[in-house]
Amino acid sequence: MKTSAKMWKRNLFIASFIIPTFLFFCVFTVYPVIQALQKSFYDWSGMSENSEFIGFDNFIEMFKDPIILTAIGNDYFLVVGKVIGIMMLATFFAVALTRFKLRSSGFFRAIFFIPNVISVVVIGVLWNFIYNPQIGFLNAFLSLFTKEKVDIAWLGFPKHTIWMLLPPTIWAGIGFYMILMIAAIVNIPASYYEAANIDGAGQWGQFRHITMPLIWEQIKVSIINIVITTLNGSFVIVQLMTNGGQPDNTTHVMGSYLYRMAFQQYHFGYGAAIGVMILVISMITTLILQRILRQETIEMS
Amino acid sequence: MEKVIADFQAANPDLKIKQSAGPKINEQMKPRWIAGNPPDFVYIDGPELFDRQMVTDGQLEDLTDWIKDAKNVDGEKILDLLAQKPQEFDGKIYNIPFVLSAWGIFYDKALFKDKGWAEPKDFEDFLATSETIKAAGINPFIHTGKYPYYINGAVLYPAIVSANNNDYTLLQNMAKNDPEAWKNPAILKALNRIVQIRDKGFIDKASVQINHTDSQSLFLQHKDAFIPNGLWLPNEMAKDVPGGFDFGFIPSITQDKGGKFVANTSTATFGIAKKAKNKDAAKAFMQFVFSKAQATQWAELSGAPSNVKGDISSSKAPNFVKDAARFLSSPDTVVVPTVSFSADVDKAMQDATVALTIGKITPEEWVKRVSDVVAKQKK
Numbered sequence: 148m149k150t151s152a153k154m155w156k157r158n159l160f161i162a163s164f165i166i167p168t169f170l171f172f173c174v175f176t177v178y179p180v181i182q183a184l185q186k187s188f189y190d191w192s193g194m195s196e197n198s199e200f201i202g203f204d205n206f207i208e209m210f211k212d213p214i215i216l217t218a219i220g221n222d223y224f225l226v227v228g229k230v231i232g233i234m235m236l237a238t239f240f241a242v243a244l245t246r247f248k249l250r251s252s253g254f255f256r257a258i259f260f261i262p263n264v265i266s267v268v269v270i271g272v273l274w275n276f277i278y279n280p281q282i283g284f285l286n287a288f289l290s291l292f293t294k295e296k297v298d299i300a301w302l303g304f305p306k307h308t309i310w311m312l313l314p315p316t317i318w319a320g321i322g323f324y325m326i327l328m329i330a331a332i333v334n335i336p337a338s339y340y341e342a343a344n345i346d347g348a349g350q351w352g353q354f355r356h357i358t359m360p361l362i363w364e365q366i367k368v369s370i371i372n373i374v375i376t377t378l379n380g381s382f383v384i385v386q387l388m389t390n391g392g393q394p395d396n397t398t399h400v401m402g403s404y405l406y407r408m409a410f411q412q413y414h415f416g417y418g419a420a421i422g423v424m425i426l427v428i429s430m431i432t433t434l435i436l437q438r439i440l441r442q443e444t445i446e447m448s
Numbered sequence: 449m450e451k452v453i454a455d456f457q458a459a460n461p462d463l464k465i466k467q468s469a470g471p472k473i474n475e476q477m478k479p480r481w482i483a484g485n486p487p488d489f490v491y492i493d494g495p496e497l498f499d500r501q502m503v504t505d506g507q508l509e510d511l512t513d514w515i516k517d518a519k520n521v522d523g524e525k526i527l528d529l530l531a532q533k534p535q536e537f538d539g540k541i542y543n544i545p546f547v548l549s550a551w552g553i554f555y556d557k558a559l560f561k562d563k564g565w566a567e568p569k570d571f572e573d574f575l576a577t578s579e580t581i582k583a584a585g586i587n588p589f590i591h592t593g594k595y596p597y598y599i600n601g602a603v604l605y606p607a608i609v610s611a612n613n614n615d616y617t618l619l620q621n622m623a624k625n626d627p628e629a630w631k632n633p634a635i636l637k638a639l640n641r642i643v644q645i646r647d648k649g650f651i652d653k654a655s656v657q658i659n660h661t662d663s664q665s666l667f668l669q670h671k672d673a674f675i676p677n678g679l680w681l682p683n684e685m686a687k688d689v690p691g692g693f694d695f696g697f698i699p700s701i702t703q704d705k706g707g708k709f710v711a712n713t714s715t716a717t718f719g720i721a722k723k724a725k726n727k728d729a730a731k732a733f734m735q736f737v738f739s740k741a742q743a744t745q746w747a748e749l750s751g752a753p754s755n756v757k758g759d760i761s762s763s764k765a766p767n768f769v770k771d772a773a774r775f776l777s778s779p780d781t782v783v784v785p786t787v788s789f790s791a792d793v794d795k796a797m798q799d800a801t802v803a804l805t806i807g808k809i810t811p812e813e814w815v816k817r818v819s820d821v822v823a824k825q826k827k
Contacts, residue, residue, distance in 0.1 A: 159466050192483065192501060192504070194478065194481055194502070194504035194505055194507070195481075195506065196481070196482055196483065197481065197485045197505070197506065211588065216608055238592065263613060278657070279654065279657075279662070280653055280654035280657065280658075281652070281654045281666055282666075298653050298654070299653075300653050300654055300655075300657045302656075302657035303593065303653070303655075303656030303657040303806060305803070305806055305807075305808040306749070355552075367620060375698060389594075390594040390595070390659065393593065393594055393631050393656075393657070393802065394593065394656050394657070394802045394803065394808075395799045395800070395802050395808060396799055396801040405797075411791065411795070412502050412791045412792055413498075413791050
């Protein structure tokens with residue numbers, strides 16, 4: 148009798164923490180997802196009180212839409228480009244700032260971290276100015292080395308404009324992952340490196356055999372995080388820098404195309420279907436990644 | 449608007465009027481439209497509120513019969529007062545244009561006078577002048593590639609009308625998604641004008657990637673000589689206009705030698721919700737705002753030209769507005785009533801035009817692409 152009352156009290160205590168969170172989760176995550184799923188089966192302008200049930204038509208339409216293919220391609224282009232770019236640079240700077248005896252490493256840490264505290268909107272506007280063909284920094288800089296004034300429209304290439312979105316997003320991402328990696332590296336006991344030094348291992352050898360394995364957990368988390376945030380969040384930078392897909396729909400990612408369809412061309416149901424697609428693709432990608440990256444983590448003892 | 453409503457309230461003390469406005473008003477009102485509880489009277493302007501879509505969605509009251517002999521509070525027939533007639537959707541009228549603007553090409557009169565360049569009267573002139581401008585080291589033409597409806601509204605549509613012997617019904621038929629209209633060779637001829645401007649290297653390379661503000665700034669800095677825009681440009685950039693800058697405005701640059709100017713108008717309109725609870729009061733308000741007194745007051749307070757006819761040559765309006773008014777009322781100008789295309793077709797045209805200006809597609813491909821979208825709409 149006594150124990151069951153105790154159990155009940157304990158359960159109540161636990162429930163008082165879980166239930167409010169769960170309710171919030173249901174209201175703000177589960178419900179919208181279900182709503183989006185439901186809307187994706189309708190032909191609805193997003194402004195009208197009338198909508199028509201059309202089954203899987205939106206999805207069938209999507210497989211025939213060439214822009215969807217471009218958008219998915221661009222999404223993965225940014226994912227791959229960002230994972231490679233950010234991870235290489237962040238790891239390099241993290242190692243450089245911890246393992247090499249730099250005098251002003253604190254200063255550099257701050258400098259690299261600054262883009263992370265700037266809003267994406269500011270970053271987009273800033274890089275728009277850098278790329279501006281007439282008054283931009285990039286052309287002005289290049290003009291120093293050429294006889295004629297350089298007037299390249301960096302965001303106006305018919306085919307390769309999406310490449311131009313990589314530098315700003317990588318630049319904006321390095322700081323955070325660098326700090327993550329620094330935190331992991333400083334936790335590695337100095338004695339390991341000392342022993343390696345005595346054994347005659349160079350910097351590269353030390354990095355490969357000591358640093359890499361011991362920060363693998365952080366690298367894994369970083370990669371998954373970059374992938375997910377890129378698949379969900381490239382919308383902002385694309386919207387800001389190329390007004391969602393310009394020129395001529397070559398820079399769309401799924402997020403920007405969703406926005407355009409739902410809010411600018413009055414196909415809300417279709418937009419919802421794209422949203423469902425983003426969800427599915429993100430989930431599959433994450434699962435595959437978890438598999439690929441499942442390497443035994445080496446623990447320090 | 450507040451002043452107009454206050455006046456209306458004073459004239460009708462027994463009515464209870466609630467005004468909802470603000471920069472985000474269209475977004476804020478969205479749930480009410482969706483839920484079938486819309487405002488009675490709506491000013492259709494700004495983002496996320498698009499007349500053709502509202503008609504398609506069945507949100508606007510059919511005003512066709514009412515407007516036929518509706519009179520304003522002074523007893524004048526409203527239709528007779530309008531400079532621009534209401535747009536018809538399948539032969540029906542749902543919204544009445546109140547604010548009138550026009551697309552066209554701006555240049556700096558002061559700069560042109562200084563350099564001895566003449567205002568172009570036709571396409572041949574435009575090309576010749578542009579050649580001179582280019583030789584002087586200035587880019588002849590800039591547009592806003594991020595929002596290609598500027599170049600469509602100010603260059604392409606007038607060019608189509610010119611190429612179609614000044615008959616603008618072609619544009620209206622195109623907007624109705626009539627597949628035959630889209631086969632008209634006038635469209636190709638118009639697109640080829642843009643190709644000519646492109647191939648002569650007159651289009652500022654920056655155009656493709658910049659927004660309206662950036663293109664307007666470059667124009668104001670004399671980096672570019674001509675810019676396609678709407679009459680609102682000088683007001684929009686008021687804070688950045690350099691001293692001595694004198695806005696010149698021509699409605700179109702694509703007409704043949706001796707041909708008429710083509711002025712493509714754009715309007716902001718008033719409508720009444722189909723589900724309005726006080727339709728009579730809304731109509732009474734419509735009759736009130738379309739009086740000469742209210743229209744003049746609107747024009748003075750907002751700085752935007754009103755759609756109610758009147759002589760502004762003696763008013764305090766700036767020169768370019770008077771220029772525009774002179775063009776709009778001249779027999780040598782074809783005035784094109786506002787045409788709104790469906791959102792899908794409009795976007796397809798914008799994308800295709802940008803692709804055309806950077807040489808990615810040919811005029812034939814432009815027509816093919818947009819016609820495909822039109823065909824899909826018809827289904």
